[in-house]
Amino acid sequence: MHELTSTRANHLIDPSLHVWEWQIPVYLFLGGLVAGMMVISGYFLLSGRQKRTRCACFMLPSLSLILLSLGMFALFLDLEHKLYFWRLYTTFEILSPMSWGSWILMLVYPAILANLLLRLPAPLQVAFPRLQELSDQLVGHPMFVKWVGAVNMVLGGLLGVYTGILISTLAARPLWNSALLGPIFLLSGMSAAAAFVHMIAREAEERELLAKADNGFLMTELIFIALFVGGMATSTQVHQQAAGLLLGGPYTAVFWVFVVGLGIVFPLVIQLLAVNHKIQHTPVAPILVMLGGLLLRFVIVSAGQMSHWTGN
Amino acid sequence: MARFGMVIDTTKCVACMDCVVACKTENEVPEGLCRDWIVQEVKGAFPELQMEIRSERCNHCDNPPCVDCCPTGASHVEPLGLTVQVTGDVCIGCKACLASCPYDARYIHPEGYADKCTFCMHRVVEGLEPACVAVCPTRCMYFGDLDDPNSQVSRLIRSRKGHTLLPEAGTKPRIHFLT
Numbered sequence: 001m002h003e004l005t006s007t008r009a010n011h012l013i014d015p016s017l018h019v020w021e022w023q024i025p026v027y028l029f030l031g032g033l034v035a036g037m038m039v040i041s042g043y044f045l046l047s048g049r050q051k052r053t054r055c056a057c058f059m060l061p062s063l064s065l066i067l068l069s070l071g072m073f074a075l076f077l078d079l080e081h082k083l084y085f086w087r088l089y090t091t092f093e094i095l096s097p098m099s100w101g102s103w104i105l106m107l108v109y110p111a112i113l114a115n116l117l118l119r120l121p122a123p124l125q126v127a128f129p130r131l132q133e134l135s136d137q138l139v140g141h142p143m144f145v146k147w148v149g150a151v152n153m154v155l156g157g158l159l160g161v162y163t164g165i166l167i168s169t170l171a172a173r174p175l176w177n178s179a180l181l182g183p184i185f186l187l188s189g190m191s192a193a194a195a196f197v198h199m200i201a202r203e204a205e206e207r208e209l210l211a212k213a214d215n216g217f218l219m220t221e222l223i224f225i226a227l228f229v230g231g232m233a234t235s236t237q238v239h240q241q242a243a244g245l246l247l248g249g250p251y252t253a254v255f256w257v258f259v260v261g262l263g264i265v266f267p268l269v270i271q272l273l274a275v276n277h278k279i280q281h282t283p284v285a286p287i288l289v290m291l292g293g294l295l296l297r298f299v300i301v302s303a304g305q306m307s308h309w310t311g312n
Numbered sequence: 313m314a315r316f317g318m319v320i321d322t323t324k325c326v327a328c329m330d331c332v333v334a335c336k337t338e339n340e341v342p343e344g345l346c347r348d349w350i351v352q353e354v355k356g357a358f359p360e361l362q363m364e365i366r367s368e369r370c371n372h373c374d375n376p377p378c379v380d381c382c383p384t385g386a387s388h389v390e391p392l393g394l395t396v397q398v399t400g401d402v403c404i405g406c407k408a409c410l411a412s413c414p415y416d417a418r419y420i421h422p423e424g425y426a427d428k429c430t431f432c433m434h435r436v437v438e439g440l441e442p443a444c445v446a447v448c449p450t451r452c453m454y455f456g457d458l459d460d461p462n463s464q465v466s467r468l469i470r471s472r473k474g475h476t477l478l479p480e481a482g483t484k485p486r487i488h489f490l491t
C-alpha cells in the first residue's frame with residue numbers, strides 16, 4: 001500500500017486542483033477563434049481577396065473585436081483580485097507566458113482595428129464620415145493593406161500558440177506538460193475560424209476554399225492530438241497517469257466521442273464529401289467543429305488540473 | 313547572502329498540529345485555509361509498514377515555477393534569505409501560481425490574492441524563529457541558512473539521511489525531511 005493522509009483542505013486545491021472553471025476554457029477558445037480569424041482575414045488581405053465586394057473577410061475584424069473582448073471579459077471574471085487587473089500592464093515578465101499573452105493582446109487590438117479600418121462596417125461609415133475618408137485613403141496604398149494582412153497573420157499565429165503555451169508551461173500538471181498543446185490549440189483555433197467563415201461565406205468558391213482549408217487543419221490537428229496522447233502515454237510514470245485520464249479515466253468518453261469523434265472526425269468526413277461534391281455544404285460540420293474546439297479546451301483545462309505529481 | 317531553508321526530523325514529529333495552529337495564529341490565516349499542514353504517508357505491506365509524518369509548507373524552492381509564471385511580478389524571490397514571497401497588492405489573482413506549484417502550497421486569500429507560507433520573515437528579521445519552528449513541542453524543526461556550511465540545518469543535512477519532496481519536479485525544494 002501507499003497511502004497519503006493530509007490535514008490540508010484548502011479551497012481550490014483539495015482534493016484536487018480546481019482553480020479554473022468555465023472562464024478559462026471560454027477565454028482560450030475565443031482567443032483561439034480570434035487568432036484563426038486574424039490569420040484568415042490577414043491571408044485574404046495579402047492575397048487581394050478583400051477586393052471582392054462579397055468577401056466574408058469584411059465581417060471578421062468587427063467580429064474578432066467583439067469575440068476577443070468577450071474572451072477578455074471571461075478572463076477578467078476568473079481573476080480573484082479584479083481591481084488589480086491593471087497590474088498586468090505595469091511590468092513585462094519575460095518568463096511568464098501570461099505576461100507575454102497580455103502584451104500580445106495589446107498589439108492584437110490595434111492590428112484588428114487597422115484591418116477594420118480597411119472596410120468600415122456600414123453603420124460606422126455613416127456615423128463617422130471622416131473615418132471613411134481615411135479608410136478610402138488607406139485602401140489606396142496596396143503596401144499598407146499587405147502589411148496589415150501580414151501583421152494580422154503573424155499576431156494571429158502568436159495569439160493562437162499562446163493559448164496553448166499558457167497552460168503547457170505549468171509543469172506541475174503533467175497532462176499540460178507538452179509543447180504540442182501550442183500547435184494543437186493553434187490548429188483548433190484555425191479550424192474553428194475556418195469553419196465559421198465557411199458558414200458565413202456568401203460565395204460558393206469561398207465556401208469551398210474554407211472547407212478545404214478546414215479539412216487540412218482538422219487532419220493536422222488529429223495527427224497532433226495522436227502525438228500528444230501517444231507522447232504522454234509513453235513518457236514517465238506521472239505522464240502515463242495523466243494520459244490515463246483520457247485513456248480509460250474519467251475524461252475518456254467526452255474526449256474521444258465528443259472532442260475527437262463529433263468535433264473532428266465526423267465533420268471532417270462531412271466536409272470531405274462536400275468538397276468532393278457528394279453532398280451539399282451545410283452548417284452542420286462547421287457548428288460541430290466549433291463546439292468540438294470549445295469542448296477540447298474544457299477537457300484539457302479540467303483534466304489537466306486533475307493530473308498531478310505523485311507523492312514520494 | 314543567506315539562503316533560508318528548513319530541516320524537519322520526521323522521526324520526532326508526532327502530528328500534534330501545533331505548527332499548524334501556531335502558523336494560523338501568528339499569520340492570521342483565514343478560517344478554512346492553512347499555510348502548513350500535516351501529511352502522514354504509509355508505505356509497504358502489512359506487517360512491514362513504514363510511516364512518515366511530515367509538517368509540509370511552501371518549499372521556498374530554488375527554482376520556483378510559481379515565480380516564473382507570475383505575470384505581474386507579485387510572486388518574487390526576496391533578497392533577504394532568497395525566500396519566495398507574494399506582494400498582495402500586485403497580485404491579480406490569476407491563480408497561475410497555484411497551478412504551477414507541484415506541492416499545492418498556495419491558496420487564494422479571501423481578499424483575492426495568492427498567499428502561502430512566508431517562513432515568518434516578519435519574525436526572522438526580529439531574530440526570532442518561524443512560528444511553527446518555535447512552538448514545536450518535540451523540537452523537530454530547524455530553520456537556518458543552507459549556504460552556511462556551519463549552520464545547524466547544513467550540518468543536519470550532511471550528517472543525517474533524508475529527502476526533499478518531489479525532487480524530480482525540478483523545483484529544487486529547500487525543505488529537507490530527515491528520516
Ligand code: SF4
Pocket residue numbers: 369370371372373376377378379396412413414415416417418428483
Ligand atoms: S513550494 Fe510551490 S509555492 Fe513554494 S516556492 Fe515552491 S513552487 Fe513556489
Ligand code: SF4
Pocket residue numbers: 378381382383384385386387398402403404405406407408409410425426
Ligand atoms: S495569482 Fe497573483 S501571485 Fe499568483 S501568478 Fe497570478 S498574479 Fe502572480
